[in-house]
Structure formats: structure tokens, C-alpha cells
Amino acid sequence: MRAPSTRLPVLPRLALALALAAAAAPGPSRAEPRDAALVTVFVDNAKVIRLPEKTATVVVGNPLIADVTLQKNGVLVLTGKSFGTTNLIAMDGTGTMLAESMVRVEAPQASVVTVQRGAEERNSYSCTPNCQPAMQLGDSTKYFSDVSGQADARRKLASGQGSEQPTR
Known part of the structure; x- marks a missing residue:
């Protein structure tokens, strides 16, 4: 008498292998660049951020998630607009990237x-x-x-x- 097979069909095995490989992989996921800092802000709230010196341009990956307002002296006001994650890039006058941050907008949970x-x-x-x-x-x-x-x-x-x- 033969023991019942415990083999998974091909697709579930592949999904399981990918999940295990992702869990075992060192470092941040591909969705977040390795050198990017993470900034968290709540929906409908603002956070003040100091930009690197010589920043001439600021780019928000998805302005539906977060918005920015440039102030004097290298200060940026970041406002959470909708839930999600996007990126924020600071560039100098020649287009060289000075810094990149990941921005995560969350719901305020406290109250x-x-x-x-x-x-x-x-x-x-x-x-x-x-x-x-x-x-x-x-x-x-x-x-x-x-x-x-x-x-x-x-x-x-x-x-x-x-x-x-x-x-x-």
C-alpha cells in the first residue's frame, strides 16, 4: 500500500517558493530603494522636513498620496493626502539627485x-x-x-x- 502524496500542484509550490525567498532575502524590498529614508505622515497632517543644501527641485512620485510646499531656507512641508506609499526626490540645479525618501501616508489610529x-x-x-x-x-x-x-x-x-x- 502506497502512502498518499503530499506534493503540492506546481502553482502553489511556486508561490510558496517565491514567498520563502522574499522572506529570507536580506535588506529592504525592491519597492523601497536601499538608501532611501522612510518618512511617515498621517492623512490630513503635515510634517516639516529639512532639505539637503543646494536643493533646487523636489519631485513627489504620486501627488495624490502626498503633497509638498517649499518654504525658505531649505524647509519643506509634507502633507499626507491619501493612504499609500510614494517617493520624494531632491535634486540640485543640474538635475543630480541629492536625496530620496520613501513617504508612507497612514491613517491616524489613536482616537x-x-x-x-x-x-x-x-x-x-x-x-x-x-x-x-x-x-x-x-x-x-x-x-x-x-x-x-x-x-x-x-x-x-x-x-x-x-x-x-x-x-x-
């Missing part, structure tokens, strides 16, 4: 409570100290639209742009 109702309805609340609606990327479309509409109406009222009172 955000996420309520999941079923498979498709997700609402986020900021609970500092009391829970209030705080739309986040990934919330249900209706909730996101309602909360952002209220915030926009409030901003317009505060700046004197809107004289209409919101309806209840």
Missing part, C-alpha cells in the same frame, strides 16, 4: 473609532474626548458626503460666504 455596519457601510468617529463624526477615506459614500457637506457649510458660514442656515 479614531470605526463602526462597520454590514459589508458596505463604514463610519468613522473621532473620540477626543467625545465621539464626533470624522470622515475618513474608505467610509461609506453617503456618510462621507453628509459629513463633508456639513463641514463645508460650516466653513462657509464661518468665513461669511454663506448666509443660509443649514436645515434640520
Whole structure:
């Protein structure tokens, strides 16, 4: 009597071999250049970064993820726009790369409570100290639209742009 075969089909074996090789490989993954520093910023938050001397140009790999504003004296303000990872490159006037950083934009977790109702309805609340609606990327479309509409109406009222009172 023969023992049952424990061999995996070819594709699962290949996937397993690739996963093990990636896990055993030394150093950072190919997605992050070996010499690049990692800068982490939260969505809708800013971080101040000092640029290398003689920086003339700053390039953001994906401006949908992060945005930059150049200030005086080699200071850069980095703002998280959306979740993800991108890169930031500083170049001198001749186009020589002076520095490269990986930028990871994450969700602030400390005070955000996420309520999941079923498979498709997700609402986020900021609970500092009391829970209030705080739309986040990934919330249900209706909730996101309602909360952002209220915030926009409030901003317009505060700046004197809107004289209409919101309806209840």
C-alpha cells in the first residue's frame, strides 16, 4: 500500500517558493530603494522636513498620496493626502539627485473609532474626548458626503460666504 502524496500542484509550490525567498532575502524590498529614508505622515497632517543644501527641485512620485510646499531656507512641508506609499526626490540645479525618501501616508489610529455596519457601510468617529463624526477615506459614500457637506457649510458660514442656515 502506497502512502498518499503530499506534493503540492506546481502553482502553489511556486508561490510558496517565491514567498520563502522574499522572506529570507536580506535588506529592504525592491519597492523601497536601499538608501532611501522612510518618512511617515498621517492623512490630513503635515510634517516639516529639512532639505539637503543646494536643493533646487523636489519631485513627489504620486501627488495624490502626498503633497509638498517649499518654504525658505531649505524647509519643506509634507502633507499626507491619501493612504499609500510614494517617493520624494531632491535634486540640485543640474538635475543630480541629492536625496530620496520613501513617504508612507497612514491613517491616524489613536482616537479614531470605526463602526462597520454590514459589508458596505463604514463610519468613522473621532473620540477626543467625545465621539464626533470624522470622515475618513474608505467610509461609506453617503456618510462621507453628509459629513463633508456639513463641514463645508460650516466653513462657509464661518468665513461669511454663506448666509443660509443649514436645515434640520
